[in-house]
Amino acid sequence: MKFARVIGTVVCTEKVPAWKGHRLLLLAPTDSRGNDPGRSFVAVDLVSAAPGQLVFYVRAREAGMALPNPDNPTDAAIVGIVDHVRETGPGPDATAQPAPRGGR
Amino acid sequence: MFTARVVGDVVATTKHRDLAAQKLLLVQPLDVAGNPRGQPAIALDVVDAGVGDRVLVLDEGNGAAQVLRRARGAVRTVVVGVIDEIAIPDERLR
Numbered sequence: 001m002k003f004a005r006v007i008g009t010v011v012c013t014e015k016v017p018a019w020k021g022h023r024l025l026l027l028a029p030t031d032s033r034g035n036d037p038g039r040s041f042v043a044v045d046l047v048s049a050a051p052g053q054l055v056f057y058v059r060a061r062e063a064g065m066a067l068p069n070p071d072n073p074t075d076a077a078i079v080g081i082v083d084h085v086r087e088t089g090p091g092p093d094a095t096a097q098p099a100p101r102g103g104r
Numbered sequence: 105m106f107t108a109r110v111v112g113d114v115v116a117t118t119k120h121r122d123l124a125a126q127k128l129l130l131v132q133p134l135d136v137a138g139n140p141r142g143q144p145a146i147a148l149d150v151v152d153a154g155v156g157d158r159v160l161v162l163d164e165g166n167g168a169a170q171v172l173r174r175a176r177g178a179v180r181t182v183v184v185g186v187i188d189e190i191a192i193p194d195e196r197l198r
Contacts, residue, residue: 001128001145001146001147001180001181002143002145002146003143003144003146029143031143031144032112032114032130032144036143046120046178047118047119047120048118056114056116056146058178058179058180058181060165060180061165061180062165062168062176062177062178062179062180063178065122065165065176065177065178066120066122066177066178070176077120077178079119079120079122079123079178080114080116080118080119080120080123080128080146081116081117081118081119082114082115082116083115083116083117084114084115085112085113085114085115085130086112086113086114086115086130087111087112087130088111088112088155089111089112089155
């Protein structure tokens with residue numbers, strides 16, 4: 001799962017029947033702090049997210065599995081709204097280190 | 105699967121039922137030298153990993169369902185191992 005910011009809503013009167021009852025939202029991918037928006041994409045909303053919120057989403061087959069009827073063509077689904085991220089970092093003893101050398 | 109460092113956790117009250125009562129870890133993918141590479145991901149945890157641990161992360165739905173012992177759902181990213189050591193004997197392969 002990855003982070004994204006909800007930046008808008010997408011309304012389709014005609015859409016795949018399996019998506020009925022779910023909103024489509026426009027997402028911009030972000031890092032854990034909400035920075036670095038990349039290319040935006042559309043996802044099915046399963047958690048009633050709203051524009052401006054930081055959310056996380058699943059892609060690929062697992063997005064379709066998130067809907068009540070898993071037989072659908074979804075490739076991205078919002079599965080959580082972020083309350084907060086505790087990014088404590090790797091700590092002083094776990095900074096980038098070369099992979100161990102030699103045999104065992 | 106990919107290697108990652110656990111750098112935090114994510115709290116989300118509103119989430120899909122497939123994620124209910126699951127600890128969500130923030131995992132930073134690593135390159136072969138152990139440096140951060142790419143965007144952090146959010147993963148479930150079946151091995152009780154903690155912040156600072158170098159871990160093995162599965163990113164595939166069928167395997168995720170197996171280790172979580174349930175039917176396939178909206179989950180594909182799961183921490184499945186805490187790495188003790190990675191050995192790359194030949195320097196040229198690094």
